[in-house]
Amino acid sequence: MAVARRKASELSYETFLREYVEANVPVVVEGAGAMFPATQQWTPEFFKSRFGSKQVNISYGEKMTFSAFIDAVIASREDAPGPYMYRLFIGPHLPELLPYLEPQNPYSFPRRLASPLMPSRWKRPDGYLKLLIGGTGGRFPVLHYDGENAHAAITEIYGDKEFILYSPDDSPNLYPKQDMPNQSRVGDPQHPDLERFPLFAHATQHHTVLHPGDMVFVPARWWHAARVLSPSVSICQNMYDASNWRGFVDEICRDTEGLGGLKRFAKKTYMSGLGALLSALERAPGRGRERPVGVAALVARLAPIRSTDVADSSSWSMRDWT
Ligand SMILES: O=C(O)CCC(=O)C(=O)O
Known part of the structure; x- marks a missing residue:
């Protein structure tokens, strides 16, 4: 099934809240990130030339210099995928990047995470803003939904990325891990082992491809995974509201x-x-x-x-x- 697509120029924020956020329905908002200076300037080479010698978080516990990482991204192939960066929080680690993301994308504004009334543990005025970078064939390592019932928004800045989602209603078909029920045991959802995971064949995949400026809204408890089609840079934020x-x-x-x-x-x-x-x-x-x-x-x-x-x-x- 194709994920619905709406143009930012034709989708009011109130309609977005009513038809997608409150209804817990995914949508791609085309052009939601078009106003970011980042969309004009961020490329893999941008990161290598500005921050090449800096050690950065790639995944849990894995660090590399930006230079070595970008080389691996460029070398990444469908049959020999390179590393995928998904644990680099921009605010504390690369605050120099924040001006490239202003004005903020209104559709991914973190709302309650930005309230000073939030207990400090959950006060995240940038919505846990993360950088995601990968080369062709690279992918987010696990089909999952975000913890603590968060909504998420992933905005593509450069390159193309395949994004797939499964409804919370499909959870029984996705083999949640016993110790981490928001992660699936299926592994790569595009190449599932149906002998081990036969129910997965009954799950309905919602599919889209993100291009620069596109934002996918991932509602709370929707399972999702991403795979890079051409060297890709994107950002991810979480959001809470009523x-x-x-x-x-x-x-x-x-x-x-x-x-x-x-x-x-x-x-x-x-x-x-x-x-x-x-x-x-x-x-x-x-x-x-x-x-x-x-x-x-x-x-x-x-x-x-x-x-x-x-x-x-x-x-x-x-x-x-x-
Ligand atoms: O790689 C992606 O676009 C997915 C990111 C994601 O789901 C996450 O960081 O929780």
Whole structure:
């Protein structure tokens, strides 16, 4: 099945929220990233020439110099895929890149992650902004959905990438791992071992190809994976709003980390109350104003719904999120 495609120039933010975010339906927004200076300037060579000697995170625990990594990306082939970068958080590791991503893409704005009312553990004003780079045949290593009920947005900056998704309803056909239920045991979903995983044949694949400027919205609990068709650079962000808050709270409160019942109850009460407060502030009258002042400005700051509601990226906390 093809993922729906809409043009950014014809898709209002309100329609995007109603038809896709609230409905938990994936969509590609064409041109959502077209206004980024990055879309004009980022190429594999850009990273090699600017940051060649810098050691960067590629995957969990794997680091390389940018120079060696980009050489491997260029050499990557369908039958001999090179490494795929998916653990480089831009804010703490390459803040020089942030100006290339402003003005922010409104469709991937992190919303509640950017609220100062978020507990510090989940305060991510850039939405866990990550850099994803790979060469032909490179791929994200596992079919998965994002933890803590997050929505995700992946915006293609350079090159082409195949992106596939499976609905949460297909979870029983995807063989979730016992210890990590948001990861599938199937391995490469384009070359599944159907003798080991026969139910996978019943799963409905939603398919698209991302080109520069395209953003795919990945709703909470939708399984997804990506494979590079030509050397590719993209970014990934997470987002919370009223549509995925309850699932987020349920998940973080299930993970008790040794907390007793009373503490868990207190945490759940606080987070549920915060959700109700943010929902009210997000719907407060006058939220559409371009430059709010007074009380409206305070409301916008506490419950940001678009990038102009928050301070610019130079003031973001650059804590290491790896
Ligand atoms: O490589 C991609 O585009 C997928 C990224 C992703 O799913 C993730 O970082 O969680």
